[in-house]
Amino acid sequence: MDLYKHVAEWALPSVRRQNIQWGFDLSEVNIRLWDVCYCATGILSEGSEEAYEKWLDILGGILNGYDRVGKLTPEEKQAVFFVICSIQMICIAYFESLDKYKELAKTNRQMLQFIVQNKKNIETLK
Numbered sequence: 854m855d856l857y858k859h860v861a862e863w864a865l866p867s868v869r870r871q872n873i874q875w876g877f878d879l880s881e882v883n884i885r886l887w888d889v890c891y892c893a894t895g896i897l898s899e900g901s902e903e904a905y906e907k908w909l910d911i912l913g914g915i916l917n918g919y920d921r922v923g924k925l926t927p928e929e930k931q932a933v934f935f936v937i938c939s940i941q942m943i944c945i946a947y948f949e950s951l952d953k954y955k956e957l958a959k960t961n962r963q964m965l966q967f968i969v970q971n972k973k974n975i976e977t978l979k
Contacts, residue, residue: 884932884936885923885929886925886929886932886933886936887936887940889915889916889919890933890936890937890940891940892915893908893911893912893915893916893937894937894940894941894944894964894968896908896911897964897967897968898957898960898961898964900960900963905967908967909971909974909975909978912975912978913978916930916933916978931976933975933976933978934968934972934975934976937968937975938965938968938969941961941964941965941968942965944957944958944961945958945961945962945965948961
């Protein structure tokens with residue numbers, strides 16, 4: 854099998870079609886903090902009271918673990934809150950634009966409100 858041909862002619866076009874169908878951020882190249890912050894916000898999307906109660910501890914654990922492996926710069930540590938808010942705003946804008954995802958937009962607005970209310974707590978996690 855010609856691996857390059859197989860990927861270029863079959864797999865890549867398939868992934869591109871799925872990316873359009875299933876999500877706007879599946880193959881994005883972004884800042885280093887993106888994945889860390891996106892992962893942390895995904896926990897809140899569960900929407901349970903327990904997820905909200907434990908979220909700051911979980912976020913702190915994710916950030917500390919990431920920092921141990923791939924040292925975060927002081928600028929990155931200062932940017933965590935803003936990156937998380939940016940992710941939420943992108944999600945809200947995207948989900949609000951599609952009728953079938955209006956409820957997800959509402960969930961992400963609630964998440965953003967919680968995040969903004971906890972700005973000081975997030976900034977002390979560094």
